Amino acid sequence: MRLLDWFEPHGRHDLPWQHPRSAYRVWLSEIMLQQTQVQTVIAYFERFTAALPDLPSLAAASHDEVMALWSGLGYYARARNLHAAAKLCMERHGGALPTDFDALLALPGIGRSTAGAILAQAHGLAFAILDGNVKRVLARWRGIDGWPAASAVERELWQFAESLLPNDRLPDYTQALMDLGATVCTRTRPACPRCPLRQDCVARREGRVEQLPTRKPAKILPRRECAMLLAFDESGRVLLQKRGGPGVWNGLWSLPEAPDAYSLAAFIQRHLRTRGAAHVLPAFEHVFSHYRLTITPHRHSAAQARLRVADNNGPELRWAAPAEWPDIGLPAPVRQLLQSQCAHQSTSSEETP
DNA sequence: AAGCCGGGGTG
């Protein structure tokens, strides 16, 4: 098989848990490698196995010693589960990890993928694994769309993974699949020309390598709307308002803003003399980390300040000529809007109110 | 199905 042929010269053969490849060491490595990269794990693995070389010694160790050996790896529930599982193996399985899939799955910290990895790597049994690397390889190879954590997609990936299992050399096959994901079929900039699966890789054929696996759907952000005033005076200056309050734009100069067109009209009436009605421009969206803001710009040309702009009680207002805009601290979407307006005004004829 | 655990790397 192509994967095994690739593995001989290009796979990783020198990882510490491969020598010797005992069930205990495979198990420990699998737990350490959950959500943690190989580079990080190696030193911890060597320290841990030096102190606790086999399952009985782990079971006999104190909680404090186990946690100390784990310290720095994170996800400390993994260490607690590991220790508890070792003790359970002393009670239930004669001091060794079981070779039965369901018995493995019943141990704390061992899920479907880790159980499969232990059986395949330590015992050569035909069980599939499905970790992040393998999900990526399989999703690309077969062109599987959808977020891999979604249950339907995950089912499809497991099914594909199991359909691929060879009859022998399960330890090498399993390692080959992970190595391919880690070194060739990487998340960014995969080395497709070096991939043993490139001939029938669906993602490669369809040019979707970078798109697969489908990314986790972005969290749905709450939506907010506002109206912004683009008021220009006769000389082409725009009215700005200094933002106060707790918002993200506090302290920045921005366009006068109101929750809706009605409130904005009230603002205009209070602070400006304008000729004609507002010209409502197409709304656009700006995404913050915590919400989406839909901005509807309202443009007024030939506006004049009704009051002194430096009124003590009212909002802090000023007129700003286009030449000044680059030096004023403006929120990015406001700057963008002003620039598009500037370009628009210079290329189009006089607006009709 | 979504949140959580946690430290580290990456664009």
Place this chain on the structure above:
DNA sequence: CACCCAGGCTT
């Protein structure tokens, strides 16, 4: 900063 990484457990 968002997202991801040799996942699994809890709600």
